[in-house]
Amino acid sequence: MRTRWHDWTILIFGSWLICSPWWLQFFTGYPYTDLTTASWESIILGIVIVYVAIWALAAPQKWEEWINLTLGLGLVISPWVLGFQGYKIAVVNIVIVGGITAVFAAIGLRRLNFSDRISSRATIPPH
Numbered sequence: 001m002r003t004r005w006h007d008w009t010i011l012i013f014g015s016w017l018i019c020s021p022w023w024l025q026f027f028t029g030y031p032y033t034d035l036t037t038a039s040w041e042s043i044i045l046g047i048v049i050v051y052v053a054i055w056a057l058a059a060p061q062k063w064e065e066w067i068n069l070t071l072g073l074g075l076v077i078s079p080w081v082l083g084f085q086g087y088k089i090a091v092v093n094i095v096i097v098g099g100i101t102a103v104f105a106a107i108g109l110r111r112l113n114f115s116d117r118i119s120s121r122a123t124i125p126p127h
Contacts, residue, residue, distance in 0.1 A: 004057055006104040006111070010068055011053035013104075017046030017075075017097045026090045037082050038090035045071055049101060056108065065109040072102030 021027035021039040028035045049071055056064035075098025079091040 004060065004108075006108045007053050007056045007060070009104050010101055010108075011050055011057070013097050013100050014046050014049030014053055017042050017049065017094075020046075020093050020097075021090075024089050024093055026087060026093075034082075034084035035087055035090065038079070038084040038087060038094065041075075041078055041082065042090070042094060045075060060108070060112060062109060062112050065105045065112060068105035069102050069109065072098045072100070072105055074098070075101065 021042050026035050027039040030036060049068060052064050052067050052071075056068070075094050078098070079085040079087075079094060085091055
């Protein structure tokens with residue numbers, strides 16, 4: 001479990017993303033507002049990130065890291081794509097968590113690639 005520290009970090013930040021609309025008070029509850037878009041994006045993508053991180057902790061695979069990398073990068077650009085760039089607290093929260101998710105997923109992907117190379121070298125018989 002200690003070797004999967006990056007997945008634990010993603011899990012923690014994904015959990016934060018789920019709760020942050022209430023903790024940072026940008027969940028308004030009013031439909032069809034930019035803050036509602038930011039809130040629901042935070043909640044839904046947070047749930048997906050947590051789910052993928054738990055899956056990655058149980059059985060590490062490259063596809064889990066690729067999904068979290070994609071979700072993280074999507075979070076980084078989402079305020080401008082979804083149009084809530086005017087709400088600083090939501091933007092800062094989502095961009096930081098997205099960046100952290102993307103970086104730690106890239107670290108996990110790199111570690112999986114490195115361990116694949118090590119194991120493939122171990123199975124090649126010497127000449």
